[in-house]
Amino acid sequence: MEMVRTLxxxxxxxxxxxxxxEEDSKLRAFIQRYGHHNWPQLPKDAGLSRxxxxxxxxxxxxxxxxxxRGNFSQEEEQLIxxxxxxxxxxxxxxxxxxxxxxxxxxxxxxxxxxxKRLDKEKNNVKNAEISHCFPSTSTFQLPHQxxxxxxxxxxxxxxxxxxxxxxYTSNSIESHSSNGLMLTSxxxxxxxxxxxxxxxxxxxxxxxxxxxxxxISCDSEQIMSSYSSWEEHFPHLSTKSLDNFLDMYCFSxx
DNA sequence: AAGTCTGCCAACCGCCCGGAA
DNA sequence: GTTCCGGGCGGTTGGCAGACT
Numbered sequence: 001m002e003m004v005r006t007l008x009x010x011x012x013x014x015x016x017x018x019x020x021x022e023e024d025s026k027l028r029a030f031i032q033r034y035g036h037h038n039w040p041q042l043p044k045d046a047g048l049s050r051x052x053x054x055x056x057x058x059x060x061x062x063x064x065x066x067x068x069r070g071n072f073s074q075e076e077e078q079l080i081x082x083x084x085x086x087x088x089x090x091x092x093x094x095x096x097x098x099x100x101x102x103x104x105x106x107x108x109x110x111x112x113x114x115x116k117r118l119d120k121e122k123n124n125v126k127n128a129e130i131s132h133c134f135p136s137t138s139t140f141q142l143p144h145q146x147x148x149x150x151x152x153x154x155x156x157x158x159x160x161x162x163x164x165x166x167x168y169t170s171n172s173i174e175s176h177s178s179n180g181l182m183l184t185s186x187x188x189x190x191x192x193x194x195x196x197x198x199x200x201x202x203x204x205x206x207x208x209x210x211x212x213x214x215x216i217s218c219d220s221e222q223i224m225s226s227y228s229s230w231e232e233h234f235p236h237l238s239t240k241s242l243d244n245f246l247d248m249y250c251f252s253x254x
Numbered sequence: 255a256a257g258t259c260t261g262c263c264a265a266c267c268g269c270c271c272g273g274a275a
Numbered sequence: 276g277t278t279c280c281g282g283g284c285g286g287t288t289g290g291c292a293g294a295c296t
Contacts, residue, residue, distance in 0.1 A: 006290075017265075017289090040281070056282075057265065092284060103284075108263050 015049045019058055023048060027055055028063050061104045068100030072109055080106060081114060 007017040015023075030046035036059065039052030048055060061067075072080070076098055083094045091103035091110075098106065 019265090038281080052281080053267095053283095054265080060283095061264075089285065104264080107285075112262060 013049060014051050014054075016054070019062075023050070024058070024063060027058060031059060031063075061102045066100055067102065069105070072113070076101070077109075077114060080110065084110065084114075 007015060010016055019027075026046050026048055030042065034045070036042055036056070039056045042048075042052055043050045043055050046055075050058075079098065080094060083097055087093050089107075091107045095101050095103040095106050
């Protein structure tokens with residue numbers, strides 16, 4: 001798919017937008033012959049009506065030899081996820097670990113593919129944890145069910161110790177791998193939970209802490225008002241982590 | 255068939271950093 | 276120490292193509 005930005009001329013007479021084949025040829029030929037030591041000067045010497053910045057971008061992201069513009073492999077995707085987990089939005093640093101890939105294409109790939117996949121997994125994990133947190137043997141019912149049935153049951157949340165959590169997840173993985181049992185009917189499995197905890201390390205300590213908040217009612221408004229005060233209960237957690245937690249593990253009414 | 259929506263990605267913009275003057 | 280400037284970075288936008296209604 002050829003992306004074409006409308007060509008325009010800025011107030012200094014510089015061309016903006018899509019590059020023509022002639023411009024590409026000029027830029028490529030010039031850099032291959034003379035290199036690029038001074039981007040602002042380069043377009044003048046190369047006979048291009050472009051800014052140095054524009055030339056640099058075109059070269060780095062499109063014309064430079066050795067660029068890999070094909071689809072991302074699964075290995076590359078995994079590496080990107082791992083590096084992003086470690087480095088955040090440091091696209092250039094991530095790109096440095098992937099030969100032939102530019103920061104721009106990794107950034108685009110992230111926004112297009114990876115984020116979408118992780119969002120999907122987050123939803124699966126959320127469903128898995130709701131089932132875990134509120135097992136079917138409990139008198140608790142999910143809020144929408146409660147709303148439907150006008151129930152007013154209560155639930156006393158419990159937390160697992162670190163070892164219990166690990167035991168729990170490893171057992172789940174074992175049962176999943178040995179006889180194909182899924183942790184929940186939603187399709188999420190323990191492995192996904194473990195992966196999600198790896199993605200958000202702070203959640204591990206959060207989830208396994210002994211602290212138990214006030215009894216939570218099934219009434220949706222009461223639940224949400226309880227959540228709104230959780231920041232006070234967990235001052236050591238960043239707002240972002242709390243948001244992530246609520247997003248992953250708690251109810252959504254939207 | 256036509257209109258609308260969505261995904262994708264090239265390219266731009268504004269900001270920041272580091273080195274030179 | 277300060278200012279200037281080039282290079283680089285991350286975020287955002289523009290617009291095409293294909294999917295969907």
